[in-house]
Amino acid sequence: MVEQSSPSLVVFDIDGVVRDVGGSYRRALADTVEHFTGGAYRPTPEDIDKLKLEGIWNNDWEASQELVYRYFEAQGTKQSQERDTATRSQLQLNYDTLVAFFQSRYRGTDPENWTGYICDEPLLMQPSYLEELTAAGIPWGFFSGATRGSATYVLSKRLGLKSPLLIAMEDAPGKPDPTGLLAAVQQLEQQFSVNPDTPVIYVGDTVADLYTVIQARKCEAASSKSLKSQRCWIGVGILPPHVQKTQEQSDAYADALKAAGAAAIFSNVQQLTPVQIRQLVDSESSSSV
Incomplete structure (x- = not known):
């Protein structure tokens, strides 16, 4: 040619x-972090932007995991006089479980007919x-x-x-x-x-x-x-x-x-x-x- x-x-x-994706991927991200911190922390849009401005958190599953880790690490630092700082290995956060939860919000619970946040983008x-x-x-x-x-x-x-x-x-x-x-x-x-x-x-x-x-x-x-x-x-x-x-x-x-x-x-x-x-x-x- x-x-x-x-x-x-x-x-x-x-x-x-x-x-x-403000009301879909980002909403699912916030839902996920809130769920895996036991309802203690729901990141704001500004929190998510601050993380993504680091330039390495393009994957929202990984971004969700990172925010969960950082929340518990911060809590450990604040309470260091009472207990040891929680490390990532001690948290035993299962990535596959986190991804499955995220997808249940973003795509929905039906794998064939999506009914989640993606439908309203x-x-x-x-x-x-x-x-x-x-x-x-x-x-x-x-x-x-x-x-x-x-x-x-x-x-x-x-x-x-x-x-x-x-x-x-x-x-x-x-x-x-x-x-x-x-x-x-x-x-x-x-x-x-x-x-x-x-x-x-x-x-x-x-x-x-x-x-x-x-x-x-x-x-x-x-x-x-x-x-x-x-x-x-x-x-x-x-x-x-x-x-x-x-x-x-x-x-x-x-x-x-x-x-x-x-x-x-x-x-x-x-x-x-x-x-x-x-x-x-x-x-x-x-x-x-």
Whole structure:
């Protein structure tokens, strides 16, 4: 096949970008922490954001476990004069049991017909937006830390997409490991026969998403035969709905995304239009020369 010219490949995260998970994944996370701390602690949205801003807690099951651990560790520290500090091994928290509880809230208790929080997730992207990218000659796909079942539910059942390119939890290590993003890019290159140096935009809503772009850039540069990778890697940040309640929250979250490497930040993914994509690529390409 003849290699085609495209302004950019665009890969989207799903949670916080394609769908609002404030009342689903995050609610299930808070339910889980509350359950496994015996009702003593329910993390606030700010608590969850603070953890995720560390850049390594993209997996909400692991984030739930970590918050449970930290709660009991903090209690042990406060009561150190009365008893020894509780260690993680002493807590004997069963990860599989925690995951099962989380899923019972997020998906529901029926494995065949989901009735949980996932059913009520507001969409942040419409199929017409993706059609606009396609019409502009911009290949797109998805790389998400969500399970394949959860990701497919929103992409196929809710958006009506037919077999979209998807790299999900089961397909690659968790972010910020760049393996999944690199795999998505490689598949897009093969599927659309685009030039191998076509710029890549990864669109995400967390610090971990943006760290993934940095790691992908480093990984490709290290494997490149030239001293410098020819490809331009661009991270775009999206403000999830739950941080847009006040200007102060929005600004603080945007600052964190910028500090993590976001070249641009939008309040909704559909603001990343084909025109914006071309301008962003032109700006980042010229600045890297």
